[in-house]
Amino acid sequence: MTGLTSQERDCVERAMAAQGAMLAQVEAWAAVNSGSRNLDGLARVAGLIGDAFAVLPGEIRLVDPASVDAVDALGRRHELAHGQHLHLTVRPEAPLQILLTGHMDTVFPVDHPFQALTWLDAGTLGGPGVADMKSGIAIMLAALRAIEASEAAASIGYEVVLNSDEEVGSLASAALLVQAARGKAAALTYEPSALPDGTMAGARPGSGNFSFTVRGKSAHAGRNPEDGRNALIAAADLALRLKAAVGPSLSVNPARIDGGSPNNVVPDLAVLRVNLRPATVADQALAQALIEGSVAEVAAAHDVAIDVHGHFARPPKPMTPELESLFGIVRQAGADLGQSISWKATGGVCDGNNIAACGVPVIDTMGARGGSIHSMEEYLIVESLGQRAALSALTILRLAAEAAR
Numbered sequence: 001m002t003g004l005t006s007q008e009r010d011c012v013e014r015a016m017a018a019q020g021a022m023l024a025q026v027e028a029w030a031a032v033n034s035g036s037r038n039l040d041g042l043a044r045v046a047g048l049i050g051d052a053f054a055v056l057p058g059e060i061r062l063v064d065p066a067s068v069d070a071v072d073a074l075g076r077r078h079e080l081a082h083g084q085h086l087h088l089t090v091r092p093e094a095p096l097q098i099l100l101t102g103h104m105d106t107v108f109p110v111d112h113p114f115q116a117l118t119w120l121d122a123g124t125l126g127g128p129g130v131a132d133m134k135s136g137i138a139i140m141l142a143a144l145r146a147i148e149a150s151e152a153a154a155s156i157g158y159e160v161v162l163n164s165d166e167e168v169g170s171l172a173s174a175a176l177l178v179q180a181a182r183g184k185a186a187a188l189t190y191e192p193s194a195l196p197d198g199t200m201a202g203a204r205p206g207s208g209n210f211s212f213t214v215r216g217k218s219a220h221a222g223r224n225p226e227d228g229r230n231a232l233i234a235a236a237d238l239a240l241r242l243k244a245a246v247g248p249s250l251s252v253n254p255a256r257i258d259g260g261s262p263n264n265v266v267p268d269l270a271v272l273r274v275n276l277r278p279a280t281v282a283d284q285a286l287a288q289a290l291i292e293g294s295v296a297e298v299a300a301a302h303d304v305a306i307d308v309h310g311h312f313a314r315p316p317k318p319m320t321p322e323l324e325s326l327f328g329i330v331r332q333a334g335a336d337l338g339q340s341i342s343w344k345a346t347g348g349v350c351d352g353n354n355i356a357a358c359g360v361p362v363i364d365t366m367g368a369r370g371g372s373i374h375s376m377e378e379y380l381i382v383e384s385l386g387q388r389a390a391l392s393a394l395t396i397l398r399l400a401a402e403a404a405r
């Protein structure tokens with residue numbers, strides 16, 4: 001460690017000393033399944049994490065999920081159930097205001113074969129959510145505890161949002177994130193590093209999931225097919241038109257078509273699912289226009305009705321001058337701790353996208369080093385817990401020092 005004030009050194013040492021506590025938390029929290037659709041498991045994990053965060057000042061509260069609907073294979077809208085989110089506000093009058101976020105859910109449902117923790121070697125723990133991101137939540141807490149024990153805490157206010165639906169798009173927590181981001185100088189989100197060496201994620205594309213319900217008209221396939229309006233063909237035409245717009249600044253993935261009919265009936269219903277990822281905010285506007293234009297053209301060409309459900313729930317997160325200067329602070333903090341910090345653009349999306357869309361610079365890979373996330377090979381590099389907690393604590397102190405300048 002070089003270039004640290006004595007206050008910074010004390011704070012960093014406290015964060016690193018929490019290594020054992022963080023590992024115990026990761027083991028306890030990852031032992032409980034919290035797949036995004038496992039409401040019982042999410043409630044249990046929220047209880048465990050809420051208890052751990054109760055050592056911080058302020059009152060941690062459970063927030064009900066916002067109402068979210070989806071379209072089923074028959075084109076019917078129905079409500080989706082989500083777990084509650086945790087929300088904490090500390091010193092809202094302090095001169096520095098930051099947002100820290102994480103998610104309690106994982107991609108592994110309760111009946112998935114990947115449930116157990118396994119030591120892969122002395123320094124590597126495998127298990128569901130160990131990297132993404134139960135370790136990130138432990139790191140956030142260790143950094144905040146180290147800050148709270150410092151005199152600098154008086155000048156630092158923050159909100160924490162731990163949602164339970166990040167892995168399914170944060171539709172039930174988007175409004176909470178927007179509200180918590182308001183007025184913040186910066187945000188830190190605790191997704192695992194983009195690469196196992198600690199490389200962080202810079203710019204991210206946006207992402208939108210859409211369901212197009214196409215309603216045509218059934219008819220006998222042999223007797224009067226001309227009276228039918230084939231919804232399946234219209235859905236396929238729409239998929240092809242959207243896919244044809246793929247380029248360097250837009251990826252389009254037509255993923256599924258539900259519907260159809262017996263061979264002797266012209267099908268009157270099809271539901272097409274498409275994911276679109278625009279690189280920039282301007283590309284998102286173009287993609288939105290593409291959707292609207294293609295839907296109108298296909299509806300007219302096939303004489304069908306098309307109902308569009310979905311939106312760009314993850315807006316693009318560009319590299320901005322404000323984000324570059326935040327990265328500068330994190331990189332310098334890393335250098336002073338003997339950690340080399342770099343970042344690169346990635347194709348993935350996360351809550352950092354939504355926070356960036358509020359105009360708040362956000363580094364969204366402050367969590368642990370690890371890898372193979374969203375797979376049965378997911379692992380956590382255990383020594384990164386203390387390293388990353390130290391990095392977060394020092395970053396927050398430096399943000400406070402800058403705000404005081």
Ligand SMILES: [Zn+2]
Nearest residue numbers: 103132133191
């Ligand atoms: Zn994650």
